[in-house]
Each structure stands twice: as structure tokens, then as C-alpha cells.
Amino acid sequence: MEAIADECRLPSDAFAAAWDAIKVDYAVRDRLLAQAVLSLQLRMRFSFEVMPVHGLIVLEGPPGTGKTTLARGLADRVARALKPRGATFLQVDPHAMASSSLGKSQREVTRLFQQVIPERAANSPCIVLLDEVETLAADRQRLSLEANPIDVHRATDAALAGIDLLARKARNVLLLATTNFRTAVDRALLSRADWIEEIGPPGEEARRVIILDSLQTLASRWPGVTQLCDHAADFARASAGLDGRRLRKAIISAAAASLETAQDPNKLRAEHVMQVLATVTAAQVEGTAR
Ligand SMILES: Nc1ncnc2c1ncn2[C@@H]1O[C@H](COP(=O)(O)OP(=O)(O)OP(=O)(O)O)[C@@H](O)[C@H]1O
Ligand SMILES: [Mg+2]
Numbered sequence: 339m340e341a342i343a344d345e346c347r348l349p350s351d352a353f354a355a356a357w358d359a360i361k362v363d364y365a366v367r368d369r370l371l372a373q374a375v376l377s378l379q380l381r382m383r384f385s386f387e388v389m390p391v392h393g394l395i396v397l398e399g400p401p402g403t404g405k406t407t408l409a410r411g412l413a414d415r416v417a418r419a420l421k422p423r424g425a426t427f428l429q430v431d432p433h434a435m436a437s438s439s440l441g442k443s444q445r446e447v448t449r450l451f452q453q454v455i456p457e458r459a460a461n462s463p464c465i466v467l468l469d470e471v472e473t474l475a476a477d478r479q480r481l482s483l484e485a486n487p488i489d490v491h492r493a494t495d496a497a498l499a500g501i502d503l504l505a506r507k508a509r510n511v512l513l514l515a516t517t518n519f520r521t522a523v524d525r526a527l528l529s530r531a532d533w534i535e536e537i538g539p540p541g542e543e544a545r546r547v548i549i550l551d552s553l554q555t556l557a558s559r560w561p562g563v564t565q566l567c568d569h570a571a572d573f574a575r576a577s578a579g580l581d582g583r584r585l586r587k588a589i590i591s592a593a594a595a596s597l598e599t600a601q602d603p604n605k606l607r608a609e610h611v612m613q614v615l616a617t618v619t620a621a622q623v624e625g626t627a628r
Contacts, residue, residue: 341450343431345458348417348424348465357411360404360582361544361551366535370395370408373533374416374512378463381509392505392530394513396471398520399537402583405516406469408537412514413465425463425512428455432473435493444492447474451500456508463510471515472522480522494524501530539581546574548582552589562604569608576615579622588618 357367377393395412397405410429417425435446458464468474475497476490504511515531517523528534540548549570557563577585588611593603595610 341430341432341434341446342428342454343434343469344427344429344467346427348414348427349421350414353410353414353427354418355411356407357415359551360408360411361540361547362404362408362537363544366537367408370397370412370533370535371415371419374412374514375419377532378416378420378510378512382463386506386509390505391532392501392513393509393511394501394515394527394531396515396517396523396528396531396534397537398517398534400539400581401518402581403537403539404582405537406467409467409469409514409516413467413512416465416512417463420463423462425465426458427465427467428458429467429469430474432468432470435474443489444496447493447496447500451497451503455504455511459508459511463512464508465512465514468513468515470517471527472517472519475524475527477522477524479525494527498524498526498530501527505530539579540585542574542578544582545577545580545585546570548585549573549577549589552586556590556593556603556606560603560606563606566606566608566611569611572608573611573615576612577619579619580615584618584622588614591618 374395377391377395380389380391381393383389397409399405410427413425413427417427430450435443435450455464455466475494478491478494501513504513515527520528520534550567553563553566553570557567573589577588580588592599592611592614593606594600595606595613599605599610
């Protein structure tokens with residue numbers, strides 16, 4: 339089905355790397371993992387009537403803060419906790435279900451929740467990533483009358499009905515949803531969440547760790563980069579406000595300071611990194627002011 343962007347068995351080493359790549363508070367990671375494992379445990383043992391847990395966790399926050407990657411890593415951790423059984427992983431691409439033809443996306447959403455997910459969950463726990471869930475369950479109160487509102491309205495209704503159905507009938511499904519805009523997501527969906535975690539841009543210490551991680555990756559191929567690690571704290575101070583994605587890209591872009599450094603990143607110097615960070619953070623401030 340086209341709405342499934344990715345499907346595989348977990349645990350998997352590639353997914354484990356995703357969990358390690360995202361630097362967020364240990365407290366946040368521990369809570370997410372504990373909440374996810376608890377949700378599945380309770381749901382597999384009790385009926386919805388006595389244990390009204392939906393098995394839905396939402397990660398909310400600005401672009402580039404690692405939500406999608408963290409959710410994939412979390413899925414892997416949960417699957418490891420379920421060993422030896424493991425779990426099936428599905429990633430839903432809600433954009434693939436959006437449609438201009440009236441009724442189509444509603445049908446697709448209904449099929450996803452009533453058929454596709456329950457089939458995968460028939461013999462094994464199933465962890466489903468609903469990425470950018472505001473596309474799947476747009477806030478019905480905010481929909482403008484011009485942009486095909488009836489279709490979107492119906493798709494949101496279908497998603498909510500589907501989640502309710504899974505909550506009762508497919509007790510070994512865990513839904514992980516991500517969104518940039520809490521206000522764009524239908525309130526009824528948020529109220530079904532067992533836990534909503536806000537993921538913010540990295541603080542100074544997290545930025546230092548991300549910078550070190552990026553530099554060490556470059557240094558594994560060009561050992562001259564290692565000496566830049568001594569400047570990680572300065573780089574962290576100079577990168578306030580950057581999200582994790584832009585920060586990693588900025589460090590990589592520093593190697594494009596000149597053709598010489600691009601051809602041989604061993605020649606990368608702290609000034610190159612500071613220059614790029616100054617440019618990128620200035621652009622970021624300008625972007626927010628606009
Ligand atoms: N806290 C972080 N620590 C380390 N790397 C990070 C962090 N946040 C983002 N990144 C880097 O940015 C990349 C993109 O992250 P990801 O796509 O998961 O973000 P997102 O929050 O889902 O963004 P969007 O809202 O635009 O979909 C990650 O693969 C990682 O390399
Ligand atoms: Mg994302």
C-alpha cells in the first residue's frame with residue numbers, strides 16, 4: 339500500500355543507531371521508553387474497558403529537532419524490550435493518502451486502520467509511526483472552507499474512528515505520532531494520546547555533544563579534524579538557537595569553506611566552523627524575525 343513508507347522487523351541495528359544519534363535529555367528518553375513499554379504491556383493484558391489506554395504517544399516540536407528519528411529509535415528500543423518476539427514496524431506517509439478526489443483519502447485512512455494495521459498486528463506486536471500526523475488528522479475546527487474541507491473533515495473522522503477501533507480490537511499496536519504543529523492537529527486526536535512529549539531545540543550541552551558527534555564522524559575518515567574537538571564548547575556557544583538538523587549541516591558545511599578543505603577536510607580549521615556558525619545563526623535570527 340502506498341501509504342506505508344517503510345515496513346520492517348525490529349530490532350534492527352540501523353534503527354538502534356537512530357536512537358543513539360538524537361541527543362535529548364536522558365530523562366526524556368527514559369520516560370518515552372517506559373511509557374511506550376507500559377502502554378503495550380497494559381494493553382496486551384487488559385481490555386480497553388478496564389484499561390482505557392490508547393497506545394498513542396505524540397512527539398511535538400519545531401522542524402529538525404529529531405522527532406522522526408527519535409520515534410524510529412524508540413520503536414527499536416520497545417522491540418528490544420519485547421524480546422525474543424520483537425515487533426513489526428510500519429511508517430505511514432499521510433501525504434500519500436491526501437487526495438483531491440472527494441472521499442478517496444477517507445477510504446484510504448479507513449483501510450489503513452481497519453485492514454492494513456490489524457493485518458500486520460495479527461501475529462506480532464506492531465509499532466506504527468504516524469509521521470506528520472497533522473496531515474492525517476487535521477484540526478477540524480481550523481479547516482478553511484476553500485481547501486476541500488469536507489474531504490479533510492472526513493479523513494480526520496476516519497483517523498479518529500480508526501484509532502478507537504485499534505484501541506479496542508488490536509491491543510498489541512503502539513502508535514507513535516510526530517507533529518510540528520500541535521495547534522494543527524485535531525484536539526480529539528491529542529486527547530487520545532497517552533503521553534505528549536515536547537521536543538525542543540538542543541540546549542548548549544546537547545549542542546556540544548551533537549557537534550562532537552559530527553566532528554568525530556568526519557575525523558574517522560580525515561583524522562586532522564580531531565583537533566577541532568577541543569573547540570566544541572566554543573562552537574556550542576556560537577550556535578544558540580539552531581536545531582539539531584541545521585547544526586549538523588553547519589558543521590558539515592564548514593568543510594566547504596574552500597575547494598581545498600572540501601577536497602581534504604584535514605585542512606579544516608576552527609575559524610571555518612565559527613564563520614559558518616555565525617552565518618547560519620544570523621540567518622536563523624533573521625528568519626524568525628520575518
Ligand atoms: N537533538 C538532536 N541530536 C542530534 N541530532 C539531531 C537532533 N535533532 C536533529 N538532529 C539531526 O537532524 C536530523 C533530522 O531529524 P528529524 O528528521 O528526525 O527531525 P524532525 O523533528 O522529524 O524534523 P521535521 O519536523 O522537519 O520532520 C537527524 O537525523 C539528526 O541528524
Ligand atoms: Mg519529521
